[in-house]
Amino acid sequence: MTVSRALSRPQTVSPKTLQRVQEALAQTGYIPNLLAGGLKSRKSMTVVGLVPVISVQQFLPTIRALTDALNAAGYQFILGQTGYDHSREDMLIHSLLGRRPDALVITGQVHAPRTRALLRKLKVPVVEVWSLGPDPVDMQVGFSHEAVGAMVGQFFARKGWTHVGVATATDERGLQRRAGFVNAMGRELPTSYVTPPSSLAAGRSALAELLRMDPALQAVYCSSDSMAHGVMIEAQVRGLRVPQDLAVCGFGDTDFAAHTHPGLTTVRVDGTRIGHETAQLILARCSGQDLVPRTIDVGIDIIERGST
């Protein structure tokens, strides 16, 4: 018991004892079993996070920030991949719950009503991130994807472009952005749909498809910077100048967006802030505080660069 205290709250042990403990630890190479500790204290000191696939660049800053903030507080962050599959998401949550995480972070909303009810019953802190819904399971940190689409739509409208197309992956959030965009433009628009995750290659084929739909295409709104980059490359291959012949707008302000040629106009989302805010909410909840905000909107900005 004294050793246990020396490790978790050193100041509650006399300096002399503390030293003896530390010597013994060094000699034996003892590593505390955190699993056993968690059994009694009912705190696993783990937080699980669910992303569609790990290779989606957009989420990486959020994951980094979350990992760093949680590690600093002694928590371990465990990442699961749902693969854009709602039923798999459900299974994964159930199996991960067996490890008794102290909190759950999910990109997007929890879909299955059964799982929503379960999570609420369990009273595990849950943060749904990267989008805001009308009825969060618990807490949420993100922004409105419809608002993103609307903002870009208004931007395109101000530019006076009429021959406009959309290149989007068919993930839930991408489709929400498309809906906001179409709504702001006031009419249905030629759209190339690709299976997520979106990629540079998908952007190239999307532009080819859009040009078949509307050879007079002036501007393309893409659901990711990777796709937008692909659209720019395909434009270049076809001898279309960006932005004179074709304007391109992406989403995410991924690390390379400022360094393409021309620079890519895109929508900046502060993924790092999403991670930080989420970590703060979780840590507050895990330390017993109850009166935390349920929803944090981190907002968005259009970053205008050479591609428009």
Next chain:
Amino acid sequence: MTVSRALSRPQTVSPKTLQRVQEALAQTGYIPNLLAGGLKSRKSMTVVGLVPVISVQQFLPTIRALTDALNAAGYQFILGQTGYDHSREDMLIHSLLGRRPDALVITGQVHAPRTRALLRKLKVPVVEVWSLGPDPVDMQVGFSHEAVGAMVGQFFARKGWTHVGVATATDERGLQRRAGFVNAMGRELPTSYVTPPSSLAAGRSALAELLRMDPALQAVYCSSDSMAHGVMIEAQVRGLRVPQDLAVCGFGDTDFAAHTHPGLTTVRVDGTRIGHETAQLILARCSGQDLVPRTIDVGIDIIERGST
């Protein structure tokens, strides 16, 4: 006890009892506590993996393959980030060991002698991946980075290029590839070094620096496809045609490499296979088999595309 059996080995329980158990489970919403189970059985059913940073694209296929294979066998894969910092790597291993993982996967070698000794004493299966060293802690799956550099060097030599430069991040493996390359070319070469992780932006500034060192530059060998892509963009901005004025070779055969314009010549590493082989080794070990190979060399290939 009967419930425990019904969950872990259903066939050892009578069908009638099994059904009663399942009904009760459904009614109560019971979720087994895997942590408590592991305490007695001394199996945590977790494997921890360490990468420099999660945003390095090269490792993603390996991570995916590992995650999928381990999940399929009921294991949870936990990812830690060392941030290219040896002392942090050391700390992280120690803290993660507290969760009693059934195995450890590390990109690159374990450096600290103290940690190497500890891991060997603990007899945890350890797989060092993505490079092969002379003295693995336990097992290793990867390839020789010097061999990669040498292969590209010979390729460049065959092409007859004399004004050659290197753009590399200063991570251990990148420097090994550079060493192999320089060795194959038979003389020291102008080199632009960047702080990892490498990126498209880093590639652009690297080419600028290399052109200052040698205005007659004919070819650049890059330590990643992202950098190579940046080099191609910078070349385009400067009016240099790829490959006529400047040839570019990358590393990793990342998903976009085939779709840049021109397509990027690069070194393909079968990251997915590394993940699979690693998972097989781990699962074999965890099921008690001892006679597994210590080293698996997955080899490499040059993929020649338009950029050379």
Next chain:
DNA sequence: CTGTTAGCGCATTCAC
């Protein structure tokens, strides 16, 4: 400030 008692939720072992 230190030590004792008890129990977290399972699985191993053995008895029935």
Next chain:
DNA sequence: GTGAATGCGCTAACAG
């Protein structure tokens, strides 16, 4: 095929 006793390694609660 089922159940009772026991203990994994730790910490909460309390006593000294």
